[in-house]
Amino acid sequence: MYGRDWSKFKKWYVSFYCKKYIKSSNNPIIISATWELSEGLIKHKKKYSFSLITVLHGLEVTRLNSNKYDKSIPKFIQTIDHSDQVIAVSNYTKNEAIS
Numbered sequence: 001m002y003g004r005d006w007s008k009f010k011k012w013y014v015s016f017y018c019k020k021y022i023k024s025s026n027n028p029i030i031i032s033a034t035w036e037l038s039e040g041l042i043k044h045k046k047k048y049s050f051s052l053i054t055v056l057h058g059l060e061v062t063r064l065n066s067n068k069y070d071k072s073i074p075k076f077i078q079t080i081d082h083s084d085q086v087i088a089v090s091n092y093t094k095n096e097a098i099s
Contacts (some may be wrong), residue, residue, distance in 0.1 A: 011040030022048045029053065032083075034060055039079045054083040061088075061096045 014037050022028060022044050029051040032038040038054040045052060063069050064076060080086055080097070088094035 006035035011036060015043065019044060022050050025049070031055065033057075034062065035076055035079045038083055039075055042079060042082050046084050051083065051084045053085040053087065054079065056086060056088045056093050056097055058090065058093045058096075061093050084095070 014066050018030065018041060021032070022041075027049055030041065030055060031053045032041065033052050033055055035056060041052055044050070052061075062075075086097070088097060
């Protein structure tokens with residue numbers, strides 16, 4: 001995948017580039033490295049059949065507690081709810097995501 005302003009538009013790039021793969025494959029499995037990338041696939045999850053595995057890393061979960069990112073909490077919860085599997089890289093990250 002490539003695109004300008006990756007940090008700003010990453011979920012749109014993921015959505016665009018994965019749609020063709022999701023449509024053409026028979027029950028594909030997608031492993032997403034961050035919940036923010038998984039967020040771009042949620043709209044396809046409602047329409048197509050595929051498995052979504054989301055990997056949670058420490059900073060992307062713990063920064064949700066800051067004022068700058070607290071508006072992202074509903075998106076985080078929605079993304080985790082629509083993921084078939086969620087893998088945390090540590091017990092600390094798992095506990096932070098649960099709370």
